[in-house]
Amino acid sequence: MPYSIGLESAANAFLSAGFPTQFTLAVVIFLAIVLISSAFQSDAPDAPTSLPCYSIFAINPFFRRRYDFLNWAFHATGQSAFQFQLLRNQVIIVSGESARQTFFTAKGLDLTEGFKILSGAIPMVRGVTSDLQTKRISQIHKRLALVQRNSSLSDLIPLILEDSRKVMETWGASGTFDPFENVYELIFQTTLRSLSCTEISDDPVLVARLKKLYDTLDHGTTPATVLLPWLPTPAMLKKLWATKEIYDIVVAAVNAREQSGISRNDTLQMLLESGDDRLVVVGFIMGLLIAGARATGTTASWMMTFLGGHPEWRAKAATEVQALLAANPVSTTSESLSSRLATIPLEVWESETPVLDAIIKETTRVAQPHTAMRRNIGPPMYIDGKIIPTGSYVVYPFSDVHLDPALYPDPWAFNPGREEVKNIPFGYVGWGGGKTLCLGTRLAKVELKLVGAMFALGFHHTVVDKSGEPTIPTPNWNDILLCRPPPEKTAYLRYERSDIPL
Template identity: 40%
Template sequence: MSLNATLLAVPSILRDFSPAGAGELSLLRSASTVSAVLLAVYVYRLLAPSAKGSIKQLGGIPIVTAWTFFTKRYDFLWSHFKKSTDPHFRFQVLQHQVVALRGEEARKAFFDTKSLDFIEGYKILMGGAPRLDDIDVSDKGGDVPWFNKQLLSLLNRKRLTDALPTLLDDVNNRMLGWGKTGSFDPFKNIYDLVFQMTVRMASCAELAQDMEVLNEVQKLYWTLEKSATPTALLLPWFPSPAKKAKEAATKELFMKLYGFVELRRNAEVPSSDAIDVLLGQGLSTQEIVGFVLGVVFAGVINTGINACWALVYLASHKDWKAKAKAEVDALIEKHTNTSSPENLARRLATIPISAWDDEMPVMEAVIRETIRMAVTGTTLRRNILEELTVANGTIQKGDFVAYSLADVHLNDEIYTDPYTFDPNRYEAGREEDKKATFAYMGWGAGRHPCTGMKVAKLEIKVIVAMMLAGFDFDIVDKAGKRMTKIPVPDRNDIQQSRPLGEPCYFKFERIVD
């Protein structure tokens, strides 16, 4: 029986079991039958898919549906997309509606439409990032343009030139701690390098050089990352262990950074460090703390993933590793004193920023391909202005919108053998990344290009150059044997994108001090 037929049948059921015809027992049966019918109608409407504004609504119990979205986001989105050819579907998270999009038309609208707000999109559907309002501290910082304005003031070429020797010294000191030979987990050691470099660029020397405090801050950031559990996100009012851990970590981070900002505010001699630059622009301590928290989180998550996977792919592809090493060696030969007794880091520091930017085409292609293969997460927005029509579907004001970057980065209609590491796909005459609108999303697109691209590229190049010129290294399993199967990112790992299945390690020997 159809839903409509069931509803139409209710009056006749009541008549058949009316008390006048059958007495008290019939009345009880009537009530039970009607209750069963109404329950069936409710369950049907709850579980059955429906069309809402010409976008198919997923059926199922909302909290169960949403749970999978938070635990296995990549699998959730693509399992539903594979069930139809539709460019979108919608589902419910708490009281919110979320629209998932795919396809070129939807992609263009997602990244180009003013009504789709970046910050609002991540407030509810993405945990892990530190938020001062979680600890009842007013975040006086501004919107995305305000954030980008502060970031641009810190990432100009002069500041990068001045910072390069210090960044290389930081990396070298960390690498000295590895010893002459051994093995390590790149998704630990390389992240450590990126974390210190990002803190150096975003805060002050006092913090970046205090290894004890730096390690404490890093541990607090990973506590935040682990606190992004489905329970904490779906039941924000529930005092779960994850919620308590996030609040405690955010409060401790705030207090530590607040102390360093005040330290620089009261310093007798100003420096060129980021906090001093922001103080000079008249920002309050709370504004600076909120800004630094955001920069470090975004920088470590994104640059950390890309630096790790760039080295993993190079170690797994000896031909590209040889090409990249030859490029670094040529840069050293051209721009440094090869007879200098100084260590590798000091010699690399004499290479001008312009050469790091413009004279490393192999490294550029490697980074570009690494990002295409490793960055396949889900970007989020919220429609804050007015009803939109996207790919013949209606997105209501207040709806959240999700777009999986795998839709373009792993699309075999755009990229030949998309799961194969092939940096040549970007060379002149081939240029697969220009075959469609926003075919490459590694550095943002449309209304939200990546403001930190230059410093992110520099950090990755510095780390890879130090590894290629300073070490002989290979990718091995936990038994120390070379891995014959190339690691694959866990696409459900939202923050770190670690290898799926068996972990990988770098077996190394230092060849240049």
């Protein structure tokens, strides 16, 4: 029996090989099985069209050059929906108005399950960041609503402004910086202030450490860490270690607060007084920082960049904030900018800043490279006549609507004065839509307005390229985190302090 002899010697050779060889061979065999099984799949009549290539070749571009990949795939299939396999997972990408409507409103499509497999910024810590029962997730969401009650959000205004003052003081009288570093760092500080506790946010060394750890999580996301989280790649081990360190920092802060017996006016205190179990408290801080800091940081970085490249909008924003200060009798010009801005009430920031609102809306339209992800946890359903089986993943790229020239003429141009898209279902989804709306919208908008007001009045600034020439960069939707242009096209903010004391 030549076959059994061959198999036996192959098995012996495999067993006597070292771990690296066994490991590599196991991965190669696994990928070969996936490749072969995907090659033998044929589409049912109501199934979305498959890509005209092996799905395995779609994995890397889906994670690394998503915008180009999706455009190529829609073009190559000639369809408004297509499917491919991410290893064992069926992924269906949809586009167009009616697909968008179904996507955002369908009962069975679940965001948490979708993100778990397709996003993967944070390694799963059982019970803290994974396997959170629906009850715990909804408790975290309820607490996030408490952080954004009028009284809590009002209390945060002077703290966010004071943090901004401190960080902006470190920038000096003039200079040039990379907004995706410096503005993001500022937002990380203010978001940490809003979502955690004084023990962490008052300690610059700890804040810098946490930012580095979160950067490790974000940048360590590779196709392998998302799809094969059990594979001990160096990137996965780094992410696991970073998660453990973040966990330890948060737990230490919670313990310190409990042991001190001192009550403080911050989010941690609110969480502890709500009687939540430890997993909810730690999960709230760890998880929401990922959801909040990166999205707000990206928007703030681009907002400052666009304002630097569009002096007319910068001037309009500054005039709007100056008018609010002038109308506010409590503020006097001898005080610092941060303390004067702190006297403007929350409701004024929220309802009397149409220029800042338009700037934020336009920034989230053109520079938020989001692809919404869901898993069908309900019965099979249809989108535009194409079947979405139970358990499959559905993706809707925001570029489909936000960069559609039919809705937004000259879509890459930053123009907060553009006509509002009306009477088109979900014609703007910058803060989500239908069943899934951003639960941190109030906090994010207030943060963006406060930081924007400080920068517009406390500084003059323009945007320059690497050689110091004026430029207006184009958002790069292939960078799914920051929308940051490639190094040769990147831009810097050149700034100078105004004569208003921060």
